[in-house]
Amino acid sequence: xxxxxxxxxxxxxxxxxxxxxxxxxxxxxxxxxxxxxxxxxxxxxxxxxxxxxxxxxxxxxxxxxxxxxxxxxxxxxxxxxxxxxxxxxxxxxxxxxxxxxxxxxxxxxxxxxxxxxxxxxxx
Numbered sequence: 001x002x003x004x005x006x007x008x009x010x011x012x013x014x015x016x017x018x019x020x021x022x023x024x025x026x027x028x029x030x031x032x033x034x035x036x037x038x039x040x041x042x043x044x045x046x047x048x049x050x051x052x053x054x055x056x057x058x059x060x061x062x063x064x065x066x067x068x069x070x071x072x073x074x075x076x077x078x079x080x081x082x083x084x085x086x087x088x089x090x091x092x093x094x095x096x097x098x099x100x101x102x103x104x105x106x107x108x109x110x111x112x113x114x115x116x117x118x119x120x121x122x123x
Contacts, residue, residue: 023065
């Protein structure tokens, strides 16, 4: 039945998350996203990103929130680490950016990342 939590699909989980946080999920080139300054680059028709460098396509999931059309917030949703502790980064809890190198912090960087990890963990 539709109310059976065991029958939840990834699509319905994503819909519930977007209903809670609004915004949208999209994929960008991981290499471009982690550059400084960050670049938001999508996929070309082939297996490369649309940047001039045409990196081999290695997508990263990003939650995009537009606040009043003036502030754009892009939050990377990293793959859930093995044996994930389901806790927020201590720096992020203090309202500061995480100072670990990209991909090194095993704790959630945002509320939406935590909710996605929990949804992935529950099936």
